[in-house]
Amino acid sequence: MTRPTLLTLEGLTKAYPGVVANDDVRFSIGEGEIHALLGENGAGKSTLVKMIYGLVKPDKGAMTLRGAPYAPDRPSAARQAGVAMVFQHFSLFEALDVAENIALGMENPPKRRDLAARIRDVSHDYGLPLDPSRLVGELSAGERQRVEIVRCLLQNPKLLIMDEPTSVLTPQEVEILFATLRKLAAEGTAILYISHKLDEIRALCDAATVLRRGRVVGDCIPRDTSARDMAELMVGSVLHVPERRAATPGDVALELRGLDLPAATPFGTSLRDVSLSVRTGAILGVGGVAGNGQDELLAVLSGETLAPPGTLFVDGDDIGALPPPARRHLGVLAAPEERLGHAAAPDMSLVENALLTGQVREGLAPRGLIDWGATRAFADRIIAAFDVRTPGNHVAARALSGGNLQKFVIGREILQSPRVLVVNQPTWGVDAAAAAAIRQALIDLAEGGAAVVVISQDLDELMELADDFAALNGGRLSAPRPTAGLTMDEIGLMMGGAHDMEVAHAAQ
Amino acid sequence: MAGISIDLLLASLMVAATPILFAALGEMIVEKSGVLNLGVEGMMIVGAICGFATAVETGSPTLGFVGAALGGAGLSLVFAFLTQGLLSNQVATGLALTLFGLGFSALIGQGYVGIKPPATPSLDLGSLSDLPFVGRVLFSHDPLVYLGLAMTAAIWAFLRFTRAGLILRAVGESHDAAHALGYKVVRIRTAAILFGGAMAGVGGAYLSLVRVPQWTEGMTAGAGWIALALVVFGAWRPGRVALGAYLFGGITVLQLNLQAAGVAVPVALLSISPYLVTILVLVVMSSDRRRVAMNAPASLGRVFHAAA
Numbered sequence: 001m002t003r004p005t006l007l008t009l010e011g012l013t014k015a016y017p018g019v020v021a022n023d024d025v026r027f028s029i030g031e032g033e034i035h036a037l038l039g040e041n042g043a044g045k046s047t048l049v050k051m052i053y054g055l056v057k058p059d060k061g062a063m064t065l066r067g068a069p070y071a072p073d074r075p076s077a078a079r080q081a082g083v084a085m086v087f088q089h090f091s092l093f094e095a096l097d098v099a100e101n102i103a104l105g106m107e108n109p110p111k112r113r114d115l116a117a118r119i120r121d122v123s124h125d126y127g128l129p130l131d132p133s134r135l136v137g138e139l140s141a142g143e144r145q146r147v148e149i150v151r152c153l154l155q156n157p158k159l160l161i162m163d164e165p166t167s168v169l170t171p172q173e174v175e176i177l178f179a180t181l182r183k184l185a186a187e188g189t190a191i192l193y194i195s196h197k198l199d200e201i202r203a204l205c206d207a208a209t210v211l212r213r214g215r216v217v218g219d220c221i222p223r224d225t226s227a228r229d230m231a232e233l234m235v236g237s238v239l240h241v242p243e244r245r246a247a248t249p250g251d252v253a254l255e256l257r258g259l260d261l262p263a264a265t266p267f268g269t270s271l272r273d274v275s276l277s278v279r280t281g282a283i284l285g286v287g288g289v290a291g292n293g294q295d296e297l298l299a300v301l302s303g304e305t306l307a308p309p310g311t312l313f314v315d316g317d318d319i320g321a322l323p324p325p326a327r328r329h330l331g332v333l334a335a336p337e338e339r340l341g342h343a344a345a346p347d348m349s350l351v352e353n354a355l356l357t358g359q360v361r362e363g364l365a366p367r368g369l370i371d372w373g374a375t376r377a378f379a380d381r382i383i384a385a386f387d388v389r390t391p392g393n394h395v396a397a398r399a400l401s402g403g404n405l406q407k408f409v410i411g412r413e414i415l416q417s418p419r420v421l422v423v424n425q426p427t428w429g430v431d432a433a434a435a436a437a438i439r440q441a442l443i444d445l446a447e448g449g450a451a452v453v454v455i456s457q458d459l460d461e462l463m464e465l466a467d468d469f470a471a472l473n474g475g476r477l478s479a480p481r482p483t484a485g486l487t488m489d490e491i492g493l494m495m496g497g498a499h500d501m502e503v504a505h506a507a508q
Numbered sequence: 509m510a511g512i513s514i515d516l517l518l519a520s521l522m523v524a525a526t527p528i529l530f531a532a533l534g535e536m537i538v539e540k541s542g543v544l545n546l547g548v549e550g551m552m553i554v555g556a557i558c559g560f561a562t563a564v565e566t567g568s569p570t571l572g573f574v575g576a577a578l579g580g581a582g583l584s585l586v587f588a589f590l591t592q593g594l595l596s597n598q599v600a601t602g603l604a605l606t607l608f609g610l611g612f613s614a615l616i617g618q619g620y621v622g623i624k625p626p627a628t629p630s631l632d633l634g635s636l637s638d639l640p641f642v643g644r645v646l647f648s649h650d651p652l653v654y655l656g657l658a659m660t661a662a663i664w665a666f667l668r669f670t671r672a673g674l675i676l677r678a679v680g681e682s683h684d685a686a687h688a689l690g691y692k693v694v695r696i697r698t699a700a701i702l703f704g705g706a707m708a709g710v711g712g713a714y715l716s717l718v719r720v721p722q723w724t725e726g727m728t729a730g731a732g733w734i735a736l737a738l739v740v741f742g743a744w745r746p747g748r749v750a751l752g753a754y755l756f757g758g759i760t761v762l763q764l765n766l767q768a769a770g771v772a773v774p775v776a777l778l779s780i781s782p783y784l785v786t787i788l789v790l791v792v793m794s795s796d797r798r799r800v801a802m803n804a805p806a807s808l809g810r811v812f813h814a815a816a
Contacts, residue, residue, distance in 0.1 A: 055688065075690030091688045093681040095806060096674075104678050105689050109671070 003030030006190045007052070007070070007159055012061035014047055021047040023214045024061070029159065034181065034191045036201040036222060038234055039211035040431045045194050048211070049161050052192070053085045054078040066158075079107055084152035085161040091148065094137030094267050098147055101136050105151040122153050126180050137267040141289045142173045149180070160184065161192045166200060170289060171459070171492035178204050196234065198227040212236055235432050249279035249467070251315075253451035254301075254332075254420045259311040261300060263475075269293040271300065274477045276470060278420070278451040283442065284480060285466025286455040288495050293475040294424055294455045295337065301422045301453065302334030303327045314420060328360040331419030335409050337428065337455075339402065343409040346398035350390065353397050354379035354412055361416040378415070386411035387437065403430040410438050414445050421445060424455040439465055459491060471495045517761055518645040522653050523719055525757025527552070527711040529656045531735035532742070532749050533663055534707025539739055540667065541700035542680035542807035546602025547587055548708050549732025550609020555580040555709025556716040557613040560625055560723045563713075569628040573652070573713050580709020581702045583609055588701040592694045595811050610726060620723045628652070628718050652714055657750070659707075664746040676700060680805030683812040693812050708732065730783075737786055741793055743803040752789075759785050 008028040014021045022044045029035045039045045050056040052063065054072030063070045065081055072078035078085075092101055099116050103109035110118065116132040123130040128146040136144060145165060152160055162181075166174045181191055181204065195201055201208060202222045210218045210233045218233050254277065261271040271293050278284045288294065299305040300312070307320030314332055322330075336342040344353045355375045359365050364375045379393040386407040390400055397405055410426055426442065427435035442465060446452045455472075456462050462469055463483055470480040471494035478494045531548050538545050558579025563572025587605050590596045628650045630637075636647040667673040676696060679686045683693045715731065716723050734756060742749030759782040767778050 054690070075688070079690075087688060091685045093678050093685055095681050096678060100674055100678075103671070104674065104686075104691075 003033055005029070006031045006033075006066060008064045009048075009052075010062050010064075012048065012051055012058045012063070014051060014056060014058050020214050022051070022058070025211070025214070025216055026061075027209045027216060027219065029190050029192060031158075031190055032185050032188045033207060034185050034193055034205045036205035036208035037192060037194045037211065038196065038198075038201065038208050038230065040196060040234055043211040043234075044214035045211055046163065047214075049085065049163060049192065049194060052078070052159075053083060053161060076107060079105075079155060082156070082158035083161065084155055084157035084159070085163070086145065086148045086152060086165055087163055092136050092144055095135065097133050097135050098130055098139075099132035101147055102132075102151040102154065105148075106155060118154060119150055123150050126150075126153065126183065127176060128180065141291050142169050145169070145177075153184075157189060159190045159192060161194070163194045164196075165193075166195065166197060170495040171488045174200065198222075198230050201230070202227060210234055231432070249282040250449065251280060252277045253280045253315060254278045254453070255313040256301075256307075257311050257313070259300065259307060261296065261305065261307070263296070264305070269296055269475045271296050272475045274475075276453075276477060276480060278453060280419075280449050280451050281446055282468070283446045283452040283454060283466045285462035285469045285483065286453060286472060286477070287457070287459055287462050287469060287491065288472035290457055292472040292496075293477075294457075294472060296475070297472065297477075298334060298336055298422055298424045298455060301332070301420075302336070303332070325360050328357065328416075331361070331417075332422075333357070333361075333413040333416060333418040333420070334422040335413050335424070335426065337424040339405050339409060340398060344397040344405060347396050349396055350383070350388075350393045350400075350408060351376050351379045353408070354382060354393075357412060358416055382408055382411040382415055385415060386441070387434075403434040406430050407434055407438060410441065414441055417448075418445075418450055420451045420453075422453045422455070425457065426454060427456075427458065427461060435461075459488070469494075515641050515644045517765055519648070520761045521754065521758045522645075522649060523757075524761050525753045526653050526656045527714040527719065528731050528735045528738060528756060529660070529750055529753035530652075530711030530714065531708040531732060532738040532753055533656075533659055533746060534704035534711075535735055536739045536742070536744055536746065536749055537663065537676070537707075538700050538704035539808055540680045540744060540805055541676050541697045542683055542805050542810065542812070543591065543697050543701060544598045544602065544809040545584065545587055545605070545701060545704060546599060546736065547584070547605025547609065547732075548704075548735050549728055549730070550606035550612075551580040551583050551705050551708035552609075552712035552715075552732045552735075553613040553726070553728045554583045554609045555712030556727060557617045557620070557712075557723060558709065559713025560620055560716040561616060563625045563717055564620060564623055567626050569626050569717055572625070572717055573710055576709040576713030577706040578709070580707070580712065581705040583612075584701050584705025584708075587705075588698045591811075592698050592701070595813060598809050598811070606732065614725045617723050617725060621725075623723070625717050625721050625723075627721075650718055652710070652718065660746045660750040667746070677805070680807055683807050683810070687812075697812075708735070711735070734783075734786060737790055741786070741790055743793070744805065745803070755789075756782055756786060 005028050010026050012022055012025040025048060037045050037048065047056060051058050054075045054077050057073065070081060072081060099112060099119060102119060103115060109115055119130060119132045123146065128150060130146055130150060136147060165177060169177060185191055193205055205222045208220050208222045209216055212234065220230065256274055256276045259271055259274040263270045269292060274297065276284060286297065296305070300307050303322060303324035309318060309320055312318065312320040314330055319327060319330065319332070340346045345356065355364050355370065358378050362378050364371055364378065376393060382388065383390060383393060388408045388411070389404050400408065406427070410423060413421055426438050430438065439461065442452055442454065454462065454465055466483050468480040469483045469486055469491065471478045471491070473496035531552055535545065535548050555576040559572040559576030562575030563569050583605065587601055590601045591598050630648055631651045631654065633647045637643045639647065667677060675691055679691060679693050679696050687693050712728055715727060720727060738749055738752040738756065741752040763778040763781050767775055
């Protein structure tokens with residue numbers, strides 16, 4: 001590499017009680033280089049970038065920035081040194097407007113009127129249109145990301161850290177983001193790009209460092225390495241790809257007819273004229289950028305929100321007015337996205353959590369008294385069937401890793417042999433091997449004659465699982481189309497295309 | 509009704525509104541930072557006795573109010589330590605603070621029952637005070653009445669125009685995001701809690717030094733709870749909080765005047781009317797769930813634990 005070195009990490013180590021998040025991590029990033037940081041969830045990517053951004057102090061090791069020692073003790077020190085970060089979550093304020101959000105992330109923000117003008121200039125230059133006076137809570141996920149990027153760009157960073165930036169974007173928006181990033185790199189800004197999407201990294205990045213269990217296990221030039229090789233480097237073993245046989249769909253089991261539902265919270269999404277039907281033995285994939293009505297759709301199917309009369313049918317019966325237990329009785333089960341606090345009660349044991357949704361169909365509380373023996377047996381069956389790694393069934397849900405808990409909550413519903421199963425983000429934050437197991441279980445469930453709805457933001461997952469694909473966009477559901485033969489471009493358009501983004505002007 | 513004079517009624521309305529205005533403005537700042545402190549009543553009564561005792565011992569009402577602010581802030585420091593330092597539940601801690609404050613103030617106040625405090629002089633506004641009607645209603649009060657209105661304007665400007673105000677709102681909106689950007693959530697919230705305590709203390713002292721003026725046990729009689737309700741009523745906006753305080757003050761004074769005038773309505777019904785009206789207005793205001801949720805700080809009452 002002929003580029004001068006910008007940032008060097010030497011032996012960074014950070015341990016938390018019970019786990020070493022980063023162990024002797026060392027690599028360097030050149031000026032104007034787009035450097036990928038690859039790894040599974042829990043590989044230590046987030047901890048590493050938090051150290052670079054000054055949110056976490058390393059236990060050992062040192063960093064140098066342009067030859068000088070670099071040890072930020074807080075984010076503002078990192079920002080002053082020219083390091084900026086676009087977060088995956090948690091750094092925007094919904095009830096504040098765009099300009100206020102940007103001012104909060106700057107060291108010395110100019111007066112509001114000047115700031116608004118600069119936001120317009122920068123967002124125009126990089127093809128990221130933004131209105132400084134709009135509330136962030138009203139923006140789409142893609143637009144919110146623009147706010148974060150513009151906030152960074154206003155400070156002319158030398159190094160821009162991006163944590164999983166494309167997980168919330170449509171394929172078209174991803175293209176535009178990449179054009180922006182390439183323009184930035186051409187102007188000399190180095191980019192540290194964190195992702196586990198290998199095709200994106202091959203398309204965008206100049207170099208890659210792979211982390212596994214907190215250690216650097218390899219580096220590569222992404223353009224010259226196959227996605228499969230990188231995946232195996234990441235996972236450390238050969239990947240199992242779920243198989244599906246052609247199933248013959250039966251009768252319509254689940255049907256929504258023209259459902260309209262106003263949002264319950266200020267920044268929620270209203271469902272508008274949503275219609276769908278799923279046959280037994282079939283899987284419907286619902287894609288779309290987060291915040292376009294996924295949570296609301298799951299809530300209305302599970303019974304957390306009741307549906308107006310004449311809109312929701314299971315086997316031809318209107319079940320819109322039934323609460324969740326009555327729906328479970330009929331075999332309509334759901335596994336929501338948020339594992340801790342929604343799908344599972346964090347401080348209750350796995351046995352108690354098994355009881356919470358399994359009570360109706362498994363008969364765990366006859367005559368109102370809990371049959372602990374049967375409940376424990378049910379929990380043990382889930383743990384065994386879905387390879388949930390836990391010291392025992394008495395462990396609190398919160399103590400399990402995300403992937404293991406996910407296997408538990410999905411397994412809990414599948415083992416109740418549902419007639420209709422609705423899952424939201426079934427493999428979010430789950431490592432590749434566990435994700436493959438969950439997908440295989442969903443496929444097997446459908447083949448066994450259940451109607452399955454999979455809501456997900458992972459398009460590859462939907463292509464792998466679903467017979468039909470529909471997209472949520474602003475609370476509207478597109479007409480479902482068979483997944484076979486569907487191209488990424490068509491999917492992107494169903495998801496709302498590029499919204500109002502334009503390609504960076506220089507890249508046109 | 510002949511016994512009621514409009515100008516006296518309006519003048520005493522301003523006096524009646526001032527203590528709850530101070531307490532409500534303070535609590536609004538606390539809630540804007542994302543903390544729910546239900547100990548307003550306790551901080552008010554501790555402020556009332558601290559202010560009273562200081563004024564009696566020094567002979568200076570001004571020092572009395574300073575003492576009240578320190579007393580209220582001191583009690584709120586306990587709340588800040590428990591909720592921000594030890595991450596205790598805010599609702600339970602706030603309730604405990606009220607119970608503690610009521611008992612503690614009674615203890616300090618034992619030697620002060622039946623004493624008259626030094627009088628707080630009216631602000632000399634010269635010829636303005638001599639104006640007919642307007643002079644009596646608006647321009648013949650003590651400085652605290654005007655300070656309360658000035659604080660309303662100052663807090664409005666602070667939240668709207670200053671960077672510190674923006675950071676305070678940001679911390680109340682999402683402490684995780686604020687932390688990720690490098691703001692000191694615990695420090696900012698502690699400062700807000702101390703400010704809220706001082707304001708509640710001043711409000712309490714206004715009761716014992718000006719409005720009543722004497723010390724009796726439990727003399728705040730629910731004013732702290734009304735202040736808490738006013739923050740919701742005002743939808744976390746200083747102007748509307750002030751409006752609410754004056755509205756409540758108005759109804760309180762009117763019901764006293766109606767009683768004095770011997771209106772043929774049961775006294776009990778008149779006495780509860782300010783609270784009834786407050787509840788009614790709160791219900792009406794909160795019926796629009798979207799609007800209330802829109803203005804409420806999103807992190808209100810949630811415990812912040814800095815994740816690594």
